[in-house]
Amino acid sequence: xxxxRKHPLVFWVFAxxxxxxxxxxxxxPLAFIWLMSLGEKRGIVDIDITWTLANYARAFEPVYxxxxxxxxxxxxxxxxLCLLIAYPVAFAIAFARPRWKPWMxxxxxxxxxxxxxxxxxxxxAVFRTRGYVNFGLEWLYNALxxxxxxxxxxxxxxxxxxxxxxxxIVYVYMPFMVLPLYASIEKLDRSYLEAxxxxxxxxxxxxxxxxxxxxxxxxxSGIILVFIPALGSFLIPDLLGGTNAQMIGNVIARxxxxxxxxxxxAALSFLLMYATFGALAIRALMAGRKSSMEV
Amino acid sequence: xxxxxxxxxxxxxxxxxxxxxxxxxxxxWLRLVVAATFLLLYAPIITxxxxxxxxxxxxxxxxxxxxxxxxxxxxxxxxxxxxxxxxTIAFVSTLLSTIIGAMVAVMLWRFRFxxxxxxxxxxxxxxxxxxxxxxxxxxxxxxxxGWPADLPWPLNLSAITIAHIAFSFPFVAIVVRARxxxxxxxxxxxxxxxxxxxxxxxWNVVFPYMKPGLIGGALLAFTLSLDDFVITFFTSGPxxxxxxxxxxxxxxxxxxxxxxxxxxxxxxxxxxxxAIAMRFNxxxxxx
Amino acid sequence: xxxxxxxxxxxxxxRKEEEGxxxxxxxxxxxxxxxxxxxxxxxxxxxxxxxxxxxxxxEEKKLNFYNWDTYIGETTLADFKKAxxxxxKMDLFADNDELLAKLKNGNPGYDVIVPxxxxxxxxxxxxxxxxxxxxxxxxxxxxxxxxxxxxFDPGRKYSITYMWGTIGVGYRPSKVxxxxxxxxxxxxSDEYAGKIALLAEAGxxxxxxxxxxxxxxxxxxxxxxxxxADLIIRNKKxxxxxxxxxxxxxxxxxxxxxxxxxxxxxxxxxxxxxxxxFVVPKEGALLWQDCxxxxxxxxxxxxxxxxxxFMNEPEIAANNALYIQYATPNAAAKALIAKMKDGKDxxxxxxxxxxxxxMAKLEExxxxxxxxxxxxxxxxxxxxxx
Numbered sequence: 001x002x003x004x005r006k007h008p009l010v011f012w013v014f015a016x017x018x019x020x021x022x023x024x025x026x027x028x029p030l031a032f033i034w035l036m037s038l039g040e041k042r043g044i045v046d047i048d049i050t051w052t053l054a055n056y057a058r059a060f061e062p063v064y065x066x067x068x069x070x071x072x073x074x075x076x077x078x079x080x081l082c083l084l085i086a087y088p089v090a091f092a093i094a095f096a097r098p099r100w101k102p103w104m105x106x107x108x109x110x111x112x113x114x115x116x117x118x119x120x121x122x123x124x125a126v127f128r129t130r131g132y133v134n135f136g137l138e139w140l141y142n143a144l145x146x147x148x149x150x151x152x153x154x155x156x157x158x159x160x161x162x163x164x165x166x167x168x169i170v171y172v173y174m175p176f177m178v179l180p181l182y183a184s185i186e187k188l189d190r191s192y193l194e195a196x197x198x199x200x201x202x203x204x205x206x207x208x209x210x211x212x213x214x215x216x217x218x219x220x221s222g223i224i225l226v227f228i229p230a231l232g233s234f235l236i237p238d239l240l241g242g243t244n245a246q247m248i249g250n251v252i253a254r255x256x257x258x259x260x261x262x263x264x265x266a267a268l269s270f271l272l273m274y275a276t277f278g279a280l281a282i283r284a285l286m287a288g289r290k291s292s293m294e295v
Numbered sequence: 296x297x298x299x300x301x302x303x304x305x306x307x308x309x310x311x312x313x314x315x316x317x318x319x320x321x322x323x324w325l326r327l328v329v330a331a332t333f334l335l336l337y338a339p340i341i342t343x344x345x346x347x348x349x350x351x352x353x354x355x356x357x358x359x360x361x362x363x364x365x366x367x368x369x370x371x372x373x374x375x376x377x378x379x380x381x382x383t384i385a386f387v388s389t390l391l392s393t394i395i396g397a398m399v400a401v402m403l404w405r406f407r408f409x410x411x412x413x414x415x416x417x418x419x420x421x422x423x424x425x426x427x428x429x430x431x432x433x434x435x436x437x438x439x440x441g442w443p444a445d446l447p448w449p450l451n452l453s454a455i456t457i458a459h460i461a462f463s464f465p466f467v468a469i470v471v472r473a474r475x476x477x478x479x480x481x482x483x484x485x486x487x488x489x490x491x492x493x494x495x496x497x498w499n500v501v502f503p504y505m506k507p508g509l510i511g512g513a514l515l516a517f518t519l520s521l522d523d524f525v526i527t528f529f530t531s532g533p534x535x536x537x538x539x540x541x542x543x544x545x546x547x548x549x550x551x552x553x554x555x556x557x558x559x560x561x562x563x564x565x566x567x568x569x570a571i572a573m574r575f576n577x578x579x580x581x582x
Numbered sequence: 583x584x585x586x587x588x589x590x591x592x593x594x595x596x597r598k599e600e601e602g603x604x605x606x607x608x609x610x611x612x613x614x615x616x617x618x619x620x621x622x623x624x625x626x627x628x629x630x631x632x633x634x635x636x637x638x639x640x641e642e643k644k645l646n647f648y649n650w651d652t653y654i655g656e657t658t659l660a661d662f663k664k665a666x667x668x669x670x671k672m673d674l675f676a677d678n679d680e681l682l683a684k685l686k687n688g689n690p691g692y693d694v695i696v697p698x699x700x701x702x703x704x705x706x707x708x709x710x711x712x713x714x715x716x717x718x719x720x721x722x723x724x725x726x727x728x729x730x731x732x733x734f735d736p737g738r739k740y741s742i743t744y745m746w747g748t749i750g751v752g753y754r755p756s757k758v759x760x761x762x763x764x765x766x767x768x769x770x771s772d773e774y775a776g777k778i779a780l781l782a783e784a785g786x787x788x789x790x791x792x793x794x795x796x797x798x799x800x801x802x803x804x805x806x807x808x809x810x811a812d813l814i815i816r817n818k819k820x821x822x823x824x825x826x827x828x829x830x831x832x833x834x835x836x837x838x839x840x841x842x843x844x845x846x847x848x849x850x851x852x853x854x855x856x857x858x859x860f861v862v863p864k865e866g867a868l869l870w871q872d873c874x875x876x877x878x879x880x881x882x883x884x885x886x887x888x889x890x891x892f893m894n895e896p897e898i899a900a901n902n903a904l905y906i907q908y909a910t911p912n913a914a915a916k917a918l919i920a921k922m923k924d925g926k927d928x929x930x931x932x933x934x935x936x937x938x939x940x941m942a943k944l945e946e947x948x949x950x951x952x953x954x955x956x957x958x959x960x961x962x963x964x965x966x967x968x
Binding site (some may be wrong): 004025119126190226262265 | 301325326328335337339342401405424426427458460466490507511514517539542554558578
């Protein structure tokens with residue numbers, strides 16, 4: 001890493017487009033919303049900026065704290081599951097024959113190109129009481145003569161509970177985990193692995209001592225890419241969740257839609273942002289100077 | 296060492312030789328995990344495709360084969376227009392956000408500058424912001440600055456495209472940067488030492504190394520744009536409906552096979568386009 | 583009766599009315615938002631791109647219609663184009679809140695919208711609707727007397743009823759012991775535990791609970807609303823989900839046996855599945871009216887008036903209502919349907935036109951101010967988080 005002063009022209013050429021876009025088309029719109037979070041609703045449409053903190057104070061009522069905690073918990077679980085599933089998949093793709101690689105990558109991303117709503121509805125068809133998972137299990141159950149032993153098959157309730165929400169979010173955000181993992185596994189210097197194995201380390205030891213630390217950048221990217229959108233998700237809990245599935249995203253969405261309370265919705269989303277921003281800042285500080293990593 | 300142990304030892308040696316220590320793709324368990332994952336990913340989608348031929352308005356029970364929903368989807372002007380809009384937006388947004396994102400990644404990877412941690416934090420914001428908040432922010436923003444909504448096609452898609460670029464390019468930056476993190480800087484120095492200019496070094500040394508990251512990032516950006524519902528929903532007007540927004544309004548009541556049919560076509564187009572792209576751009580083994 | 587023939591007659595009639603091109607209405611004073619700016623720029627750009635073909639005062643032959651899904655006849659828009667030359671672009675919204683959210687910050691270009699009565703009132707209060715010019719909607723006279731005025735829009739200055747209906751319980755007769763003619767089965771009983779879906783609309787779910795407890799759907803008492811919320815929280819263990827307007831699908835797929843739903847939605851699944859019934863609970867339920875309105879800032883107000891008038895042509899209204907299976911407020915259309923061979927199926931269907939005894943118990947939702955809206959939303963958050 002070099003100081004920007006060494007090549008100021010190169011620095012500016014590379015820095016300008018992104019910075020411009022970020023400030024004009026992202027931070028400026030957010031500033032509007034931020035002002036709104038310090039405002040009060042007047043009537044149905046108008047919002048006055050009164051520099052009040054009441055909206056933020058309201059977010060710390062127990063009802064909302066409970067929902068926030070639950071959202072964090074669900075997102076963490078989703079992220080862990082995604083990592084557990086995506087790592088082997090990314091690994092397999094990275095080590096697959098070159099001819100197969102692009103097709104396997106495409107295979108991971110393809111489902112992603114189908115509209116999320118349609119996929120969620122497709123999940124419903126698979127998961128519901130008279131859905132294909134239950135049909136399959138029933139067939140298996142009857143084939144094993146279990147119905148003669150324990151009575152007829154009782155379909156599982158797979159929809160409208162927290163299981164469905166977790167499964168749905170994992171299903172939707174999985175590619176976010178596979179792609180950065182793949183990118184960092186793919187660029188692993190294979191000779192390190194060979195060296196480790198040649199020196200007598202087992203496959204498991206090689207993985208934990210060499211592969212895992214070297215792919216850490218991809219893991220961290222993946223976690224960030226999955227955890228954050230999961231935290232803000234609202235369509236999936238809405239469609240797949242039961243009566244207890246509400247996440248903080250649903251509360252925010254409702255403020256902007258039915259509750260028609262934009263200042264409070266703005267305050268809630270800004271709380272979410274402050275929290276994540278804080279975490280990222282701490283991480284960046286901790287990584288300190290030697291940090292050559294992203295975000 | 297007992298006879299048995301020796302046999303096991305050699306057998307494993309032979310197997311290693313046969314499959315090679317690094318040919319993980321040949322490991323059975325890994326293959327099983329991959330197969331199971333792909334099954335999970337595809338089972339619902341295949342269900343969806345099959346039910347696009349279902350002769351029933353609701354995709355609950357099979358009521359016989361029909362093409363009629365393809366016909367209906369084809370003749371549905373609104374759906375067709377939404378489809379075109381989505382592809383146009385995704386294409387422009389992918390192109391620009393890949394360029395912008397890659398530049399940011401290179402800049403962050405290469406340079407040290409005051410306030411870098413804060414800058415990186417800001418760059419991560421579009422990823423952090425809850426979609427709905429960003430959607431509303433964009434809506435309010437374009438309303439307040441008086442962005443014209445009545446421009447002729449495709450300029451009327453500009454607001455949505457701008458919003459899409461705003462949330463996709465940081466994703467591209469992350470992916471490209473993860474790739475660059477493993478780049479051996481000595482190669483760059485060697486290039487300089489051999490008399491290459493700044494630009495030549497970038498184009499001939501750094502860029503080829505970045506390529507997998509760029510492709511990954513571009514795919515991600517395309518996907519994000521094509522799939523985005525929430526932000527588009529808030530920025531779109533009557534003449535700028537995209538496919539997800541259209542589908543959303545159609546499925547809110549129930550998924551008709553018409554939507555399934557359109558989605559099936561979208562998947563097929565994607566596969567064919569990718570196949571063509573790959574044919575023209577044979578993947579070279581990098582790194 | 584030969585529908586096509588009649589349609590053609592109607593079409594030519596409407597065309598004649600349309601040909602005397604209506605002069606542009608004097609611009610109303612808008613709030614100083616981007617609407618002014620946008621309409622201005624829009625007009626300027628339209629003028630540039632269409633050149634001299636568009637003379638000042640006439641509107642381009644286009645209309646942007648923002649409607650609910652499955653809520654218009656199959657050929658209605660094509661008929662309108664045939665009759666007037668105006669091509670309609672229909673865009674769909676999923677619920678009233680979405681409609682409000684979309685228009686709140688300035689009309690992005692819609693000419694005709696279809697809000698429900700309490701939202702009509704809310705939008706009138708927010709100054710979001712354009713006053714209708716009744717001189718351009720002569721077909722208003724065909725509406726039943728009771729729809730020619732409304733509490734939520736005195737003198738019907740801003741809205742004209744499109745369809746009306748109720749909310750009730752959709753159920754599977756083969757799975758219930760007796761007709762679930764009370765909210766008790768959904769709100770206060772273990773009998774169908776895990777087989778119940780309620781709507782995901784705060785106002786409706788809490789409103790029906792209020793009715794079950796003997797209060798008004800429109801209660802403003804914090805205490806009564808809290809009681810209703812407690813009732814729902816207590817019964818939450820038995821409720822499978824708050825359905826995002828897909829209760830009819832849950833019912834059709836066997837996921838639930840009882841669902842709180844809009845009558846027309848249940849009627850639509852009945853066509854495919856005979857083992858589905860609909861009943862309005864004896865404690866009373868919601869009576870709603872969806873209305874055609876023109877939002878302020880509409881780029882084609884003249885076309886919008888022509889469209890609203892066209893939708894009230896008896897012939898058009900009749901075909902439309904028969905197709906979407908909702909109750910039409912149009913008396914002349916009902917008279918036409920009565921003459922049809924199987925018109926009875928529609929007119930005498932108690933799920934479409936509830937009998938007088940049921941009608942007496944129905945309540946209309948009233949817009950009661952933002953404070954009450956907040957009360958309901960807070961109760962809803964509590965219910966969801968419990």
